[in-house]
Amino acid sequence: MRKTVVVLLAAVLALLPALAALASGGSEGSKAELARLNSEVEGLKAKLAAGVSRGDFGAACADCHGPTPKYPLLGARLGYDTSGHRNNDNSYYANGQGCQKCHTNEGFIEFAATGKVDPKSFVAYPSQPNCVTCHTQHETWDFGLRTVKAVKLVNGAEFDIGKGNLCAACHQASGEARAVVKASPAASIFPFWGAHHGPQSDVVNGTNAWEYRGQQYSSSPHKQILKDGCVECHMALPEGRYGLNPEIGGHSFNIVGEVHEAGKVNTAGCLACHKDIKQLPGTELFDLKAKADFDRDGRVEAVQVEVQGVLELFVSPKGGGALQTLNPPMFGPDAPASFAGLSTGWAGSRNGQWSELQMAALYNYKLFVEDRSRGVHNATYTIQVLYDALKSLDPRFDDSLRP
Ligand code: HEC
Ligand code: HEC
Ligand code: HEC
Ligand code: HEC
Ligand code: HEC
Ligand code: HEC
Ligand SMILES: [Ca+2]
Ligand SMILES: [Ca+2]
Secondary structure, eight states: HHHHHHHHHHHHHHHHHHHHHHHHOOOOOHOOOOOOOOHHHHHHHHHHHHHOHHHHHHHHHHHHSSOOOOSSSHHHHHHTSHHHHHHHHHHHHTSSTTHHHHHOOOHHHHHHHSOOTTTTTTSSOOOOOOHHHHHHHHHHHOOOHHHOEEEEEETOOOOOTTTTTHHHTTTOSSSOOHEEEEOOEGOOOTTTSSOOOHHHHHHHHHHOOOOTTOOOOOOHHHHHHHHTTHHHHSSOOSSTTTTTTTTSSHHHHSSSSEEEEEEOOOOOTTTTTTTTTOOOSSSSBOOOSSSSSSSSSSSSHHHHHHHHHHTTTTSTTTTTTTTSSSSSBOTTTTTSSSSTTHHHHHHOOOEEEHHHHHHHHHHHHHHHHHHHTTTTTTHHHHHEEEEEEHHHHOOOOOOTOOO
């Protein structure tokens, strides 16, 4: 009942600015409008005074909870239920020390309202990022987003790409590369050292890798030409009956999902610009061809295959990668160049020391593995930084293909 009264009160309040504006105007049309609005306000006031009926209650909620809702609430939930936001389950673990800002619904709402969370406190009953984390449905009575303000990344760079700003509030590196990278005893470095797991905004933006003195950096044009950035690629709805698996696009936030037991990539968010883009057969990657043979295996392959190949020049399951042949080695001889391999493949040396440039190479390698798009977010910046890192470890590395 109290909620319903609030809804009515909100309706009255929403009318007041229009009334004020009209009252200060003077034309005949606006006088008629003023009279109409006044009578609407009187009606609402009378309802408030008389108490609220079941019918009023239902009407205020039916847009979303009625039998023929205006918004596809239930479908959105079906997708959300397959998402990492729902299922990765770190809200209980990553609670406190400031982690709650991104990992808990409660922490993010506090952050959006006040600009901070108290690192010394924690959320007593934390929940995963969910509908009310991103939407203000019971405050504005629509699907407005909780925040789309431009985001200042931790190195001071601004991220400002429409609705993608919501994503960037959480999916950003937690440290500044320049401050994190130092010459270090090997024993002091653990598998979770680095940029933290979600540095996608920094990568899309083309900032906050450990950049090399004397080099120029640039970006693929996605950050300039996608109006809503992250949202356009990750939430585009696939077309067609078989494409409409709740695991792909929409509120799954996934670009790759399973259809008939095989990984399917969603091209819906790309087709407006990459007209012929398809899934690369036998993979969960896009077939967009690279501009050059960046991993230098003699073939010009798809962009994501080339970027994976460049990552394997650092750490390869066949051994011999630049971070596997340091003394001491950072990764074991059969470590995969993947997100999981960052911990399972870590060598864990107890002795020895790594130089600043070696630590910078580790930082940059991890940054682009943790980004996980294999160049789709920003192929140009990714290859530039990875090439500079390889060159810094081995001056004989041929970087003539650097974009
Ligand atoms: C600025 C926002 C932010 C902060 C602060 C943050 N995280 Fe995260 N974290 C993320 C995002 C975003 C992901 C998911 C990234 C992805 O899957 O690519 C993530 C993923 C994780 C994962 C999952 C990694 C995996 O193996 O799948 C763990 C564990 C984690 N964070 C722990 C923590 C802890 C502990 C803290 C506090 C010390 C913390 N996070 C602080 C944003 C943040
Ligand atoms: C991580 C953030 C996030 C979460 C969690 C989230 N949404 Fe959304 N939602 C969005 C964004 C961003 C859009 C806008 C998409 C667009 O413009 O294409 C959106 C759009 C919508 C829309 C479409 C609104 C319209 O005007 O057409 C509905 C309905 C919706 N969300 C419902 C839900 C429901 C229900 C849940 C929980 C089960 C949920 N959302 C969870 C971010 C989120
Ligand atoms: C703009 C859409 C919208 C309107 C209008 C709306 N709701 Fe909701 N409501 C939601 C969403 C989204 C959820 C979360 C759904 C989910 O978790 O799948 C929700 C969930 C709920 C829940 C479950 C608890 C919770 O918060 O998750 C209750 C109870 C509820 N709404 C009551 C109401 C009432 C009463 C009204 C009318 C006064 C109302 N809602 C109007 C969107 C709306
Ligand atoms: C409130 C912070 C927050 C917001 C806002 C947010 N995310 Fe996330 N996102 C996370 C966290 C935290 C995780 C990992 C959840 C966990 O570990 O429990 C995650 C996971 C994901 C994953 C799954 C990664 C995996 O490992 O499976 C994708 C994809 C994703 N987010 C995309 C987006 C997109 C796109 C947006 C914007 C529409 C967005 N996120 C908005 C915090 C956020
Ligand atoms: C040009 C399209 C595009 C844009 C823009 C984009 N992404 Fe991605 N993103 C991808 C692709 C493609 C992948 C690789 C998906 C895969 O292999 O599962 C990916 C991977 C990810 C992942 C890892 C998902 C997983 O399951 O491993 C996260 C998290 C993510 N992106 C978040 C974001 C965020 C946050 C933004 C905005 C700052 C963003 N993306 C912008 C296309 C895009
Ligand atoms: C709004 C237009 C637009 C959308 C949407 C878009 N892109 Fe792009 N993308 C571009 C443009 C323009 C370039 C620069 C092309 C060039 O340099 O040849 C580009 C570059 C790329 C590159 C790097 C190419 C290279 O050789 O450097 C990849 C990979 C890529 N896009 C993948 C994707 C994927 C995958 C999607 C969808 C998930 C997507 N893009 C969505 C416009 C878009
Ligand atoms: Ca190649
Ligand atoms: Ca290759």
